[in-house]
Amino acid sequence: MNALQKKIGLHLLGWTLYFSYTLLGYFIYNWKFNILMLSFSQDVLRMVEFYLCYFLVFPLWLKFKNWFLLVLGIVGVMFTYIALRYIIEETLYPYLFGFRNYGINTTLSYFFFDNLYWSMPGIFLGGVVWAFETTLQKERENRNLKQEKTQAELAFLKTQINPHFLYNTLNYLYSLAYPVSDKLAGAIIKLSDLMRYMLHESKDGKVDLQKEVDYLHNYLDIYRLRFEDNFFVNFTIQGQVNGQRVPSLVLIPFVENALKHGVVDDASAPLTINLQLEKDSLYFEVSNRINKSQKDQTTGIGLPNIRRRLELIYPGKYSLYVHEDGRQYKTMLRLQTG
Incomplete structure (x- = not known):
């Protein structure tokens, strides 16, 4: 049973018990038919109020955080309740059954103000149930988020075993290559720096932006050897790299995919990487011409995984756009770093 089916079942159970209580009172206290019908219409109208608040008024308030909208919605529900009650009990019932709830000489103003009070329970019940379910949903999402983070941390720890071994091996190879070839030794030390950066840990999972930029430069230098x-x-930086912190390896997937699937050996269509830094935000754009002869269709780190990681770290504080026209591929990422 999924969450929606469970919610529907609980609502059906709740209303069944509510209306059963009304019927039980009919048999216990020997109510007359008119009292039963008036009680039934009252319950139905409260159900209408309940779901107007549950599905419309309170969710809209949560979405827009506008108190005026909340008050307007509650007033609208009250007017709906009063209007429907007048139609049913003061117009329809007299026509069908020959009785009404209020006296025939009752003024509209008295009817209106009296029913302001009677409209309250349905609104209150809708608010309580909505708030309770919303709180449970947020707690459930928080638990799932913590579980996802824990799983990600475990996966990261597993991947550290081989990188540590490779990092130590690269340092040894560097000592052997240095007397033979400066170029080879330089490539090895750059690759060693990449591995060291991948093994970097911090309490918040973030690193100085300068280290992320250095990683990109080393990655490009190694790729250039081919x-x-x-x-x-063309890798350009606009603005000052000055103490900003970002999640480690948050930028490299876009460059990696561009190098893998783009054209990098055509001077007329260079791969462009642009990093723009503002006071409290970072803008990163990677653009490449699509390599039509590329046979490897794998994409490395998939875009859905990148989006999920950003959503976990920057909920509501990032934007990621992808543009592809069959010839050019462009990714645009903006993060709030402040």
């Missing part, structure tokens, strides 16, 4: 002079990548 193409030598035919490697055309």
Whole structure:
């Protein structure tokens, strides 16, 4: 049974018990037919109030955080209750059954103000149930979020075993390569720096932005070895890198995918990487021409995984857009770093 079916079942059970209570009172206190019908219409109208508040008024208030909207919604529900009660009990019942709830000489003003009071229980009940269910839902989401973070941390710890071994091995290889080739030794030390950065840990999972930028430079330098002079990548930084902190490896997936699936050996269409820094935000854009001859269709770190990680770390504080026109592929990421 899914969550929606469970919720529907609980609501049906609750209303069944509520209306059963009304019928029980009919048999215990020997109510007359008119009292039963008036009680029934009152209960139905409270049900209408309940769901107007449950599905419309309170969810809209939660979405927009506007108290005026909440008051307007509650007043609207009250007017709906009063209007429907007048139609049913003062118009329909006299026509069908020959009785009404209020006396025939009751003024509209008295009817209106009297029913302001009677409209309260349905609104109150709707608010209580909605608040209770919303609180449970948030607690459930928080538990799931903590579980996801725990699983991610465990997965990260598992991936650290081989990187540690590789990092130590690279340092050993560097000591062997240095006397033989400066170029080879430089490549090895850059790769060693990449591994060291991947093993970096912090309490909040974030690092200085400068380290993330250094990682990107080292990554590009190693990739450049494959193409030598035919490697055309423009990496520009606008603004000051000055103490900002970001999640480690948050930028590299976009560059990695661009290098893997883009064209990097055409001087007329270089891969462009642009990092713009503002006071409390970061804008990162990667654009590449799509490599039509690329046979490997895997995408490395998938976009859904990147979005999920950003949602866990920056809920409501990031935007990620992807544009593809068949020739050009562009990703645009904005983070609130302040």
